[in-house]
Amino acid sequence: MIREPAVAGRFYPGNPSKLLREIESYLSAPESLLDAKAIVAPHAGYIYSGAVAGAVFSAVKLPRRFIILGPNHTGMGAPLALAPAGDWRTPLGLASVDAELNRCLLEECPMLREDRAAHSREHSLEVQIPFLQARLDEFRFAAICVGTADYTTLEALGHALARVVRTAAKPVLIVCSSDMNHFESAEIATVKDRLAIERVLALDARGLFNVVRDENITMCGFAPAVAALIAGCDLGAVSGKLVRYSNSGEISGDYGSVVGYAGLAIV
Numbered sequence: 001m002i003r004e005p006a007v008a009g010r011f012y013p014g015n016p017s018k019l020l021r022e023i024e025s026y027l028s029a030p031e032s033l034l035d036a037k038a039i040v041a042p043h044a045g046y047i048y049s050g051a052v053a054g055a056v057f058s059a060v061k062l063p064r065r066f067i068i069l070g071p072n073h074t075g076m077g078a079p080l081a082l083a084p085a086g087d088w089r090t091p092l093g094l095a096s097v098d099a100e101l102n103r104c105l106l107e108e109c110p111m112l113r114e115d116r117a118a119h120s121r122e123h124s125l126e127v128q129i130p131f132l133q134a135r136l137d138e139f140r141f142a143a144i145c146v147g148t149a150d151y152t153t154l155e156a157l158g159h160a161l162a163r164v165v166r167t168a169a170k171p172v173l174i175v176c177s178s179d180m181n182h183f184e185s186a187e188i189a190t191v192k193d194r195l196a197i198e199r200v201l202a203l204d205a206r207g208l209f210n211v212v213r214d215e216n217i218t219m220c221g222f223a224p225a226v227a228a229l230i231a232g233c234d235l236g237a238v239s240g241k242l243v244r245y246s247n248s249g250e251i252s253g254d255y256g257s258v259v260g261y262a263g264l265a266i267v
Helices: 017-024 046-059 100-109 127-135 149-165 187-202 204-214 223-236
Strands: 038-041 064-071 080-082 087-090 093-097 140-146 173-176 182-184 239-248 256-267
Touching: 017 046, 017 173, 038 046, 038 223, 046 127, 046 239, 046 256, 064 087, 064 100, 064 149, 080 100, 080 187, 087 127, 093 127, 093 182, 100 140, 127 140, 140 149, 140 223, 140 256, 149 204, 149 239, 149 256, 173 223, 187 204, 187 256, 204 223
Parallel strands: 038 173, 064 140, 064 173, 093 140
Antiparallel strands: 038 256, 080 140, 087 093, 182 256, 239 256
8 A cells, every 4th residue: 555645745845856856955975974773853844954854864874774753743543653564655756664674563562553544644754755765776664653752652662673673684774753842932942952962962861851841842753762762772872963953044034933953863
C-alpha cells in the first residue's frame, strides 16, 4: 500500500525538479563526515528549516537503513505508532518501509503498534524523506510516530531501538524529527533552546525531559528526542554536536514570534 504525501506543495515543492533543486541548495560537502548514532533534524516548511535540515543531513555518514521518529501533531492513532510496510510517495519517487526493521521493532518493543492513521497526515516524518532521496539512490526506513510523553515509555522505546540497531545486519541511523521552541521572541527562544540543546549535547535524556517540562520549552519532538538519546547512549555515543541553529525570523524578518530549528548529531 502506498502512503501518499500529505504536505507536498505546502511544506516543500510538489514539483520534482524544483524540490530537488531546493534540497540541493541546502546540502553541503564537509571535509569529513560524522559517524553518528542518531541525528535531530527540523520539520518545518523547507523555506524556514531546510537549511538546518540540509546541514545535518550533509554532516553525517548516511547508511541505507533508517529509523525515523517524529511527534504526533494530529493526535490520531496509537501512542507509539509504527508505519506499516509499504511505500511512501514523495515528488522524488517512492521510498520503501523496511519490513525487517518493522518486525524487529515490534518484537523488541511490545508497546509499538502498526498504525496507518497516525501517519496519514503527519508531516514531521514525511519531510525527512526527500532529503534522504536526494542524498541516496536507495534506502529503506521504519517510521515511528510518538504520541506519548511518558518517560518510562520513552525509555523503553529508546532501549528497544538500540537493541534493534545493534543486532541489525547492516548499519541503521536513527533520525529524530523535531523543531525547537515555538512562537516566542527570538531572544526568549534562543535562551530556551540553548537549555534543551545543552542537554542533548550532554547526552542527558532525563535532563532534556525535565528541562522541557520545567522551563515550558515548546520543543514539539522532545519525546522522540529523549528516546533517540537513550538509544544513542546504549549504542556507545560519547557526545553531541550542534551542526546548525536558526529560527524562522531569519527568513520572515519577524523576530517577535519565531520557531527555533536545531540540527544535532549524537556521535
